[in-house]
Amino acid sequence: MSEFRNGRTLEVPKKMKAWVLDDPEQLRLTEKPIPQPGPAEILVRIDAVAVCGTDLEILSYGLPAIIEGGMPFNKNFTPGHEYMGTVVQLGQGVDDFKIGDRVTAEIHAGCGRCERCREGMYTSCSNYGLNYGDKDKGHRANGFTTDGAFAEYAVNNINTLIPVPDDMSDEEATLVVTAGTAMYGLDVMGGLIAGKSIAVTGPGPIGLMGVAMAKCLGAQPVILTGTRDSRLEMGTQLGADHVINIRQENPVDKVMELTNGKGVHYVLECSGASNALNEAAKMTNRGGRICLAAFPHEPVPVDLAHLVRNNIYVYGIRGEGKSATHRAMAFMKQKRVDATIIHTHTFDFAETPKAIHYAKERVEDAIKVVVKMN
Ligand SMILES: [Zn+2]
Numbered sequence: 254m255s256e257f258r259n260g261r262t263l264e265v266p267k268k269m270k271a272w273v274l275d276d277p278e279q280l281r282l283t284e285k286p287i288p289q290p291g292p293a294e295i296l297v298r299i300d301a302v303a304v305c306g307t308d309l310e311i312l313s314y315g316l317p318a319i320i321e322g323g324m325p326f327n328k329n330f331t332p333g334h335e336y337m338g339t340v341v342q343l344g345q346g347v348d349d350f351k352i353g354d355r356v357t358a359e360i361h362a363g364c365g366r367c368e369r370c371r372e373g374m375y376t377s378c379s380n381y382g383l384n385y386g387d388k389d390k391g392h393r394a395n396g397f398t399t400d401g402a403f404a405e406y407a408v409n410n411i412n413t414l415i416p417v418p419d420d421m422s423d424e425e426a427t428l429v430v431t432a433g434t435a436m437y438g439l440d441v442m443g444g445l446i447a448g449k450s451i452a453v454t455g456p457g458p459i460g461l462m463g464v465a466m467a468k469c470l471g472a473q474p475v476i477l478t479g480t481r482d483s484r485l486e487m488g489t490q491l492g493a494d495h496v497i498n499i500r501q502e503n504p505v506d507k508v509m510e511l512t513n514g515k516g517v518h519y520v521l522e523c524s525g526a527s528n529a530l531n532e533a534a535k536m537t538n539r540g541g542r543i544c545l546a547a548f549p550h551e552p553v554p555v556d557l558a559h560l561v562r563n564n565i566y567v568y569g570i571r572g573e574g575k576s577a578t579h580r581a582m583a584f585m586k587q588k589r590v591d592a593t594i595i596h597t598h599t600f601d602f603a604e605t606p607k608a609i610h611y612a613k614e615r616v617e618d619a620i621k622v623v624v625k626m627n
């Protein structure tokens with residue numbers, strides 16, 4: 254086959270370039286054999302991959318990546334989990350996609366056989382990381398428990414792949430899983446948010462996509478809190494009705510004022526600040542719901558009595574469960590959300606460490622940094 258797509262051949266060579274994690278924060282460019290897709294799997298040629306906050310965690314601390322039952326260091330492991338690409342090879346019996354299709358990937362394939370996977374909670378698979386040696390429960394989470402996308406190719410279960418429309422750029426398509434994570438947070442809180450009020454705390458990528466998804470679902474008002482005006486401005490562009498700079502105003506007082514003293518029905522907590530849950534609880538109305546999509550590194554004191562007395566529900570999410578990514582893609586495809594607003598920088602594959610540096614140090618106000626293959 255000598256077909257081309259995006260100027261690159263669809264022909265699969267024998268070896269590929271891949272970044273691997275040696276010691277913490279030490280990425281090294283090497284060559285690996287190209288993985289072979291099995292039944293229900295597809296080989297994807299990576300076209301673009303975004304750097305995620307969780308990549309930075311993995312590079313520095315290892316977890317939540319688990320390779321061969323332990324830390325991911327010095328195991329020839331390739332990180333990277335927010336990616337899109339082109340279908341170049343089909344596993345046995347796969348007819349769900351065809352060669353040349355552009356696809357974006359969810360992270361978690363799950364094992365498909367545990368209680369949680371059967372419930373659609375494949376990001377909380379009970380067999381997480383049990384895919385090495387003679388233990389292969391079928392679990393796959395590229396960039397976490399299996400090789401990810403800071404490489405030229407990756408194998409994906411078909412259940413993780415979503416078609417990308419022709420008029421969506423590679424860069425935008427890498428952001429679908431971020432929007433899907435925010436959507437999952439709204440799902441677990443009940444999902445029926447039309448006409449309900451919501452505060453999103455923390456304007457990182459998930460928080461900003463949370464604003465956009467809540468707006469698409471008809472929430473009213475959508476309130477965003479944060480510390481940097483440039484991020485809050487993006488929130489406004491993505492549909493926030495009100496933004497609160499918490500350096501200038503008390504967020505709880507302000508949310509109360511904006512909701513006539515009632516508080517919001519929902520809080521999507523995306524800041525990971527140590528007092529975030531307590532503040533979220535104070536801005537939530539009685540019987541309201543909070544979803545934690547970020548977390549502090551240390552244990553923190555929580556005013557449990559306030560939560561109990563006010564019948565406030567607190568949820569936690571891990572990743573992008575229950576096919577939420579498909580619903581997020583539907584809004585992006587319909588142009589109801591312009592996710593490109595949060596994409597700030599692009600680097601070549603050879604510059605992957607620089608891309609990671611930009612994301613980590615937020616150089617030039619970087620939010621979503623994308624590595625593009627060429
Ligand atoms: Zn991520």
Ligand SMILES: [Zn+2]
Nearest residue numbers: 364367370378
């Ligand atoms: Zn499972």
